[in-house]
């Protein structure tokens with residue numbers, strides 16, 4: 001393996017060239033990347049990882065740019081990972097994101113990286129988590145990860161984030177449809193973007209009702225001393241920051257619904273507030289520690305699987321076993337199942353005792 005020590009030192013010294021290089025190594029799974037990640041591990045764990053997901057065109061990139069700029073104003077640094085769902089060959093979407101994020105990109109306190117959503121050996125979520133680790137070790141305060149919330153691998157990315165924001169628009173359908181789309185499993189915060197358009201307020205209200213119904217308590221966020229005759233479910237955005245930490249025992253988190261108009265820079269402060277509240281919620285309830293522990297366990301499993309897969313398809317022994325099996329299947333001598341079982345049997349045998 002390539003000795004990665006200089007690159008770690010350069011990362012610690014916050015050299016942007018080292019950051020770009022380290023991310024490329026990790027993204028491509030190049031030789032030395034796991035040694036690098038192992039060396040970075042002690043530096044990982046201070047950034048907050050925020051996943052931003054939702055249908056294409058919903059305004060995720062616009063929202064991220066605005067959120068990043070708010071964070072910068074507050075003196076926080078931001079790493080962005082944009083997972084490009086389109087073909088990795090054209091770079092069209094990548095370029096679009098770049099242009100849109102241009103204002104943020106000239107600032108050294110913001111680093112934007114687009115990644116292709118295909119072709120990573122260890123699975124998209126693992127690679128994304130590893131790239132986030134590099135950004136975390138480099139010292140970014142916030143890591144924003146944009147994915148299109150349509151496929152399983154995109155949903156998996158929620159598992160490497162501390163907080164997942166699901167971005168919807170009035171065109172996304174009604175609240176019940178949204179709830180059926182599987183996004184509620186991962187949403188810590190809902191954003192109804194394009195609030196400048198008709199239907200946004202209705203969707204927001206439907207979501208609030210649907211969340212309340214799901215949790216069996218439409219008024220979870222209403223502190224006891226508030227008036228009970230409120231018509232809609234109170235959301236986290238209506239709390240003041242000082243509320244954070246005073247209600248740690250009030251059970252599970254109910255996702256707030258935030259209305260934004262990213263193009264007009266409206267609602268971004270509220271979104272930031274909700275993100276802070278979710279982070280506070282995780283910290284005071286021990287949820288963050290538990291989440292991180294689960295993530296480390298998952299990472300370990302993923303890396304074992306990746307190593308096995310790499311060995312399986314590149315080592316001469318398994319390849320020979322596989323080729324024999326493929327020939328048997330092609331000649332109709334054995335079913336794929338018998339052939340596969342034979343391969344596994346042979347590998348076990350050659351590995352045992």
Ligand SMILES: Nc1nc2c(ncn2[C@@H]2O[C@H](COP(=O)(O)OP(=O)(O)O)[C@@H](O)[C@H]2O)c(=O)[nH]1
Pocket residue numbers: 055056057058059060061062063193194195196197260261262263264
């Ligand atoms: N009307 C309106 N358009 C928006 C808003 N936010 C983003 N857009 C536009 O929606 C389109 C898609 O935005 P983009 O950020 O690329 O969406 P993404 O595919 O989810 O990343 C762009 O033309 C944006 O200018 C908004 O709040 N209101």
Ligand SMILES: [Mg+2]
Pocket residue numbers: 060061062097146
């Ligand atoms: Mg985008």
